[in-house]
Amino acid sequence: MSWQAVPRILWHYARTRNRRFETREELLAWQDSRVKRFLAEIVPRSPYYREQHRELGIANWKDWPTIDKAEMMGNFDRLNTVGIRAEEAFRVALEAERSRDFAPMLGPITVGLSSGTSGNRGLFLVSPPERHRWAGAMLARLLPGSILGHHRVAFFLRANSNLYETVGSSRIQFEFFDLLDAVETHVERLNRLQPTVLIGPPSLLRLLAEDPGLAIAPLKVVSVAEVLDPLDERCLQERFGGIIHQVYQCTEGFLAVTCSHGTLHLNEDLVAFQREVLDAESRKFVPILTDFSRTTQPIIRYRLNDILTERADACPCGSVMTALERIEGRSDDLFYFPARDGSRLRPVFPDFIRRAIMEAAPEALEYRVCQHSESVIEVSLRLPAGSGDAEGRVSGRLPGESGDVEDRVATRFCRLADDLGGIPPTITFTPYEAHRSDRKLRRVERRFTP
Template sequence: MRAEAIVAVGQAYLRARWRALTLRNRKSLKAYHERELHRLTRQASRELSFYTPYSGADFSTFPVIDKKVLLENFSRLNRGGLSLESVREALAHGEERLAGRIIGMSTGTSGNRGYYVITERERFTWLGTILAKALPYALWRSHRVALALPALSDLYRAASIGSRIQLRFFDLALGPESWMDALTAFAPDTLVAPPKVLRFLAEQGRLKAPRLFSSAEVLDDIDKRIIEDATGFRVRQIYMATEGLFAVSCPFGTLHLAEDVVHFEFERSITDSALVSPIVTDFTRREQGMIRYRMNDLFELDHGRCPCQSAFQAVLRIDGRCDDAFLLADRSGGRQLVSPDVLRNAIVRSDPTIDDFRLIQTGPEDVVLQLSDAIAATAARKAVLEVETMLKRRGLTANITVRHGIVADYTRKLRRVRRDWRA
């Protein structure tokens, strides 16, 4: 690792550890956010043409943007003025840098890819911050870290050039069967992988790393229980997206928002639900503006105090995406949203033998329930009845078809509840 990179990682790491020690209550955290938001908005109005009209304005007057706005104003929301077309073309040719900047894109789970532009400094700031949260002794102890991810972007490759961190990448596109032996031989002390991969390895008796981090997908309770029962190790989470690092679980297993680097606002997008969607402002991003960006994710906040005593907001669970909420007809002729957690819970509580499923809305009133071949017909009928009863209480109906057979696809994010039909 180059000397300047070591310095950047070390500085970010020490800053993150210092913030964790000093921001010990909501009052100090609020004051810190006010200072950071003032600094960030002043910089953005000077350096990003999209925000020039907001020079001197209060943060609350800055517009809330989403992926559509970001893509339509891409060149005005990055300091280099890089166009979306130039970034797409460079990525299509296998390039990860453009005009001296690092570029990348999301997996496109929702059918619409996101694109990012960051600097080398921001990349190492990300690395130092995540090390401080996930491996707090990384600067003093050696670690063997395995990453099982769909692709090794330049962002993750930053972690593999440190002398104290031996990192091995395992490509999900090849399937875990092809590299299980290599993973065992590497003997990692830390493994970061989607929950479906952690579960598969646990069921095969190949999960030996004492530190397990679920990432890239929703960690369902059914997967978490199977992994932890099989290994005896706690499963923690890293909540990241194209837009940044948003949360990491503490050693007690509580998922804490990364409020030392991101300011969160919340909005309720589904009535009669405890789930909220975050609007994020990233303090570490200068090259590309990430100010009041509306995420598509849904999660439930936990307002209790974690035993770790962190002042950072706890998250009870991440529950999926807004556009995966079912949209079903009601008695009045309108349509109501049904959140993924309500649908998931109905299936899980219907029968204890159901430990995997897919519930997909395929049409205005059509729903498909996919179950494994091992699930008995009686359990399938109970699952259908439980969903129908829940919907009936809400004045909703759906035609539910049961199909047996679930094929594991390690190249795509697992969404057990999803809406393929678009009104």
């Protein structure tokens, strides 16, 4: 990291920590003026947005057409403000990923690649000032205590990028762990480092938590990159104690983080969130983002493929930023049941599936549920030793307890379909297979297009 970066990161750190809004109205008014100022500066530099906003004008930014990932990637060359072509960016990012030398740069610009299937990967571009702002905001929201204290941060990532190497100084030791390394290697390094902050995807944190050789006591454990399933949260709490924190960020920005009460709050001082309401009663929505700090690859009225649930009541911490009950996961993982009356398919939120499993199989250590078609759902459960076969797996129809679990799960899904006016699906049970740590774990996954 260059030494000039330190004061800049500290400045953003202080600004994020010290910015306070007394009321929600104050926050929204400030946000609106920030967005307008940002658009006035950025739109002339982005050929794509220059054309988009021609008729509507900046004052009406809230009514601009939304864009999604496909639209953004399809117009990548004209959308970014630094004239980088997608082809060139992909080449650099893929090369870095293959060689794992972790320095995908085009001039001063960091190139990142989101995970996903090969045809569906997103590119993102970040400039040094954006990196410093990100690092400052991240440290402000994540570090327990002051930035002037000593911290040792262990960060597990799918692929490193310069974005993360920005953070690091003599007081803050920042160690990167490659998810592809063996768990024994991780445990050995962690025991040596004795991190004060442990950050990683929950599936990896679970592996660490279950390793008898791990001897660390981090002050803060932070789940990133995957949905934190209540089952994993419970297990991590048992091992590490206290609140399991979450950072909700993706290539589209630093979106939400937990407060001292363990509630996720949207980072509305960095990003403006509008909503596409999915279900008003259960407060579920798809967020539409306008990130007024991203200038290289503007994120304006961007529809994220995620479902969020707002909290019903205010968070006791007193923050005026929207409090979330949970991040449900991707809208692609909504299940669908055929309607009993032959009308449209009934959507089933991932959260309903999670709850069904937790209620019907509370003893499960891990699970996966995949919907393969409108009528077939596959369930895999990892049960404590003794309740399935030797590995604690349920396979096929076994006598005794595992059969009971299967009956309970099947019955619970029937009831769920009934409650939603849908036709109960056929449930098949398969052995639980250990998850590959270089892949994103999705415990609830839909594998067909309705």
